Amino acid sequence: SLCVTDSCVWCFSCVLFFTESFEVLGPADPVVAVAGEDVVLPCYLKPNISAVDLSVEWFRVQTKDPLVHLYQDHEDRNENQIPSYRRRTSLFPEELRNGNTSLKVKNLRGSDNGEYKCLVHYTISVSVAVGTQPVISIEGYKEGGISLVCESKGWYPQPQVVWMDSEGHSLPAGHTETHTDSMDLFILRRRVIVQETEINRFTCRVLQEDLNEIKETMTEIPGELHIFSINKGGVVVRWCGGFSWCLLYSRYKQLDGGTA
Ligand SMILES: *[C@@H]1O[C@H](CO)[C@@H](O)[C@H](O)[C@H]1NC(C)=O
Ligand SMILES: *[C@@H]1O[C@H](CO)[C@@H](O)[C@H](O)[C@H]1NC(C)=O
Numbered sequence: 001s002l003c004v005t006d007s008c009v010w011c012f013s014c015v016l017f018f019t020e021s022f023e024v025l026g027p028a029d030p031v032v033a034v035a036g037e038d039v040v041l042p043c044y045l046k047p048n049i050s051a052v053d054l055s056v057e058w059f060r061v062q063t064k065d066p067l068v069h070l071y072q073d074h075e076d077r078n079e080n081q082i083p084s085y086r087r088r089t090s091l092f093p094e095e096l097r098n099g100n101t102s103l104k105v106k107n108l109r110g111s112d113n114g115e116y117k118c119l120v121h122y123t124i125s126v127s128v129a130v131g132t133q134p135v136i137s138i139e140g141y142k143e144g145g146i147s148l149v150c151e152s153k154g155w156y157p158q159p160q161v162v163w164m165d166s167e168g169h170s171l172p173a174g175h176t177e178t179h180t181d182s183m184d185l186f187i188l189r190r191r192v193i194v195q196e197t198e199i200n201r202f203t204c205r206v207l208q209e210d211l212n213e214i215k216e217t218m219t220e221i222p223g224e225l226h227i228f229s230i231n232k233g234g235v236v237v238r239w240c241g242g243f244s245w246c247l248l249y250s251r252y253k254q255l256d257g258g259t260a
């Protein structure tokens with residue numbers, strides 16, 4: 001909120017507005033200013049993601065045509081702004097990148113009295129969503145290695161899925177299978193066949209460059225056979241934990257006439 005010293009009727013508030021991915025925060029205490037001054041009405045995003053591609057709307061509360069300032073599609077769109085604010089409002093373009101959507105109002109006047117809200121949202125045409133932490137599952141022995149599958153859901157726009165070894169080098173992997181859910185958000189699956197290495201540690205990284213968002217999950221495949229027992233007929237493996245197992249299992253299945 002903001003109060004002008006002589007009348008204390010300037011009350012600006014920056015309403016908390018939640019979406020799945022960020023919240024909009026305003027000042028905890030009233031901001032005080034004097035008529036005729038310029039004032040900055042604080043409003044910022046947490047986490048401090050860039051607001052450059054978002055819509056920032058400042059409006060008056062309890063007013064019929066309440067628009068004070070609108071930033072959308074990378075520019076100010078103030079055709080429908082309350083006339084008394086014409087050429088007196090501005091955002092801080094260089095600050096938008098840091099999630100700072102504060103509004104500057106120049107030359108405060110009496111008619112500016114009242115409560116204000118700052119609304120930051122994804123524009124409908126550019127809706128975005130950050131998906132889930134990727135989940136890695138071990139499919140088993142395949143084509144001379146171990147097949148791992150990475151899955152992540154709920155993304156928009158479509159991110160990239162990358163498999164990496166323990167040193168962060170990207171691994172050649174299959175194509176990314178893409179589906180959409182009932183809300184048109186992307187579900188991605190990508191398979192990789194890995195060879196046994198000294199450190200059997202593999203990472204699946206999902207990255208959405210537009211959102212500057214990365215989610216990754218690491219898995220470690222134990223290199224040794226874990227639990228097995230010898231049965232009358234041959235080797236019976238109870239737990240698929242590692243490379244050796246999968247190799248053994250595969251041989252066993254082949255002897256058995258099955259497929260691995
Ligand atoms: C976001 O905030 C962190 C910690 O306060 C800071 O280090 C970082 O530079 C900020 N990022 C941007 C884009 O302003
Ligand atoms: C936002 O930008 C304004 C203008 O540069 C600055 O006064 C204010 O401290 C910034 N707020 C945050 C949270 O960085």
